[in-house]
Amino acid sequence: MTTTITKTTPYDDQKPGTSGLRKKVKVFQQSKYLENFVQSIFDSLEGYQGQTLVIGGDGRYYNRKAIQIIIKMAAANGFGELIIGQGGLLSTPAASNIIRKYNAFGGIVLSASHNPGGPEEDFGIKYNVGNGGPAPEKFTDKLYENTKTITGYKKARFGDVDLDAVGEVEKGGVKIRIIDPVADYAELMARIFDFDLLKQSIQNGFITLKFDAMHAITGPYAKHILEDVLGAAPGSVFNAVPLEDFGGGHPDPNLVHAHELAEIMFGPNPPTFGAASDGDGDRNMIMGANIFVTPSDSLAIMAANAKLIPAYAKGISGVARSMPTSQAVDRVADKLSLPCYETPTGWKFFGNLLDADKITLCGEESFGSGSNHVREKDGLWAVLFWLNLIARKRESVEDIVREHWQTYGRDIYCRHDYEAVDAEIANGIVDHLRGQLDTLPGKSWGDYEVKYADEFSYTDPVDGSVSSRQGIRIGFVNGSRIVFRLSGTGTVGATLRIYLERYERDIRKHDQDAQAALAELIDIAEQLCEVKKRTGRTEPDVIT
Ligand code: VG1
Ligand code: CO
Numbered sequence: 001m002t003t004t005i006t007k008t009t010p011y012d013d014q015k016p017g018t019s020g021l022r023k024k025v026k027v028f029q030q031s032k033y034l035e036n037f038v039q040s041i042f043d044s045l046e047g048y049q050g051q052t053l054v055i056g057g058d059g060r061y062y063n064r065k066a067i068q069i070i071i072k073m074a075a076a077n078g079f080g081e082l083i084i085g086q087g088g089l090l091s092t093p094a095a096s097n098i099i100r101k102y103n104a105f106g107g108i109v110l111s112a113s114h115n116p117g118g119p120e121e122d123f124g125i126k127y128n129v130g131n132g133g134p135a136p137e138k139f140t141d142k143l144y145e146n147t148k149t150i151t152g153y154k155k156a157r158f159g160d161v162d163l164d165a166v167g168e169v170e171k172g173g174v175k176i177r178i179i180d181p182v183a184d185y186a187e188l189m190a191r192i193f194d195f196d197l198l199k200q201s202i203q204n205g206f207i208t209l210k211f212d213a214m215h216a217i218t219g220p221y222a223k224h225i226l227e228d229v230l231g232a233a234p235g236s237v238f239n240a241v242p243l244e245d246f247g248g249g250h251p252d253p254n255l256v257h258a259h260e261l262a263e264i265m266f267g268p269n270p271p272t273f274g275a276a277s278d279g280d281g282d283r284n285m286i287m288g289a290n291i292f293v294t295p296s297d298s299l300a301i302m303a304a305n306a307k308l309i310p311a312y313a314k315g316i317s318g319v320a321r322s323m324p325t326s327q328a329v330d331r332v333a334d335k336l337s338l339p340c341y342e343t344p345t346g347w348k349f350f351g352n353l354l355d356a357d358k359i360t361l362c363g364e365e366s367f368g369s370g371s372n373h374v375r376e377k378d379g380l381w382a383v384l385f386w387l388n389l390i391a392r393k394r395e396s397v398e399d400i401v402r403e404h405w406q407t408y409g410r411d412i413y414c415r416h417d418y419e420a421v422d423a424e425i426a427n428g429i430v431d432h433l434r435g436q437l438d439t440l441p442g443k444s445w446g447d448y449e450v451k452y453a454d455e456f457s458y459t460d461p462v463d464g465s466v467s468s469r470q471g472i473r474i475g476f477v478n479g480s481r482i483v484f485r486l487s488g489t490g491t492v493g494a495t496l497r498i499y500l501e502r503y504e505r506d507i508r509k510h511d512q513d514a515q516a517a518l519a520e521l522i523d524i525a526e527q528l529c530e531v532k533k534r535t536g537r538t539e540p541d542v543i544t
Contacts, residue, residue, distance in 0.1 A: 016140040041127045071171075082177070135348065212258050253276035272397070283366070283377065297401060323483065417495055
């Protein structure tokens, strides 16, 4: 094999964020930019010679080009085998499954998830380790250090690989397997859920459904599983063909961006069930006829009902949620006497807990939930979980949610995002909040008396690693919470996220609109952080 070592100089902006490196496509197209990052990944690994690397992405613009570069670099760096999804496609959870199933050393996932795609939009890359999950901070810190000192990268010289032809080829001494991206994943889902019951309930019309794939990666997965295998009516899965620019939209499953689905579910004659997923297939939005289920509630409901699902019938070992996720799942854990962990934002923090079997289910308020079946959050898995639940309970989504609130009370929840804020202003807001922490406990606004105010720091119970500065938490005596943090996935300026929650036990008050019910907290949040005052804005960009 002809390998070339090319000299390079470092870029200073390759620090991975919440989920890998995300930048504008134009940034990735700079000379040697991707090469530097990929070589820095390999330079952070040990013992991968001759081993297997999984490669796949969400199909966005630059995916194919990047994969050709990575193939040649992986070959030159000494991997023995590459497993790649046909067309360069693998959803994030499917990639996680492939890494685990084929005992790969790790994987490279190309995605900027819910961020828009296209030549003017975003691209992303992240490394997943041998358990199938996102690399822990220890690794990403080392990787970042390597990007700052890199002097050269290795690349093999051979022609492009045909990514569309399923099968095996050998190039430059490395075995390259192009696989069907859907088959292994579909087989895994069939082992977790009761597919016979689902087929029955869908084919006899008890469940009707709509799934918005948002022109992103879950199209082929959802079409195969929901329509071909389970028998949902053709067209149940829509926007099903992955496009390089996601049809110009934001492939982000929430009521704002998945408005096509929202209009169906709140419109005349809605189906029983509606769902959407994001760019790389790890997020989910769950809806019923005239109802939207918040991701925090969804996690709590899954935990409370896990025994109804074949894979979890023997019970679950524990649950975890990211810090800003509502405390709804904590109430379930408490009632079922299950351990419950609170982790920083980002799926990489669940990996150790899952590996050590301290938890079986976990989730985030940002439309992510998952279990020990892979080491990523999994959009379609959540959809099948809900379908299985509906079929088993023979109840509507609305009935399931209301029943849950009756038993546990409702954690009224919402998140306000201020996007593309000037970075200096955003940092000023966080500093300003930090400066107030000591003075807040004991302070009151009406019924809201501050119980604690701190900056979240997490000590991993498995390996003892500490992650500090993970968001500002203000807790109130009445159980309400406000959390502030800056996004680690944006590509323009800074995004301030404000998470608000209030607990309501009284079932007569469960019907309230979240914005109205949280109005006082929204007001307190502004007094504390002054985002409107400091940016001159009047409204958040997105409310979820
Ligand atoms: C966001 C979400 C976080 C999620 C992350 C990756 O991060 O808040 O919960 O894990 O995206 O999800 P941040 O730092 O922007 O708040 V995905 O589907 O973009 O891989
Ligand atoms: Co995603």
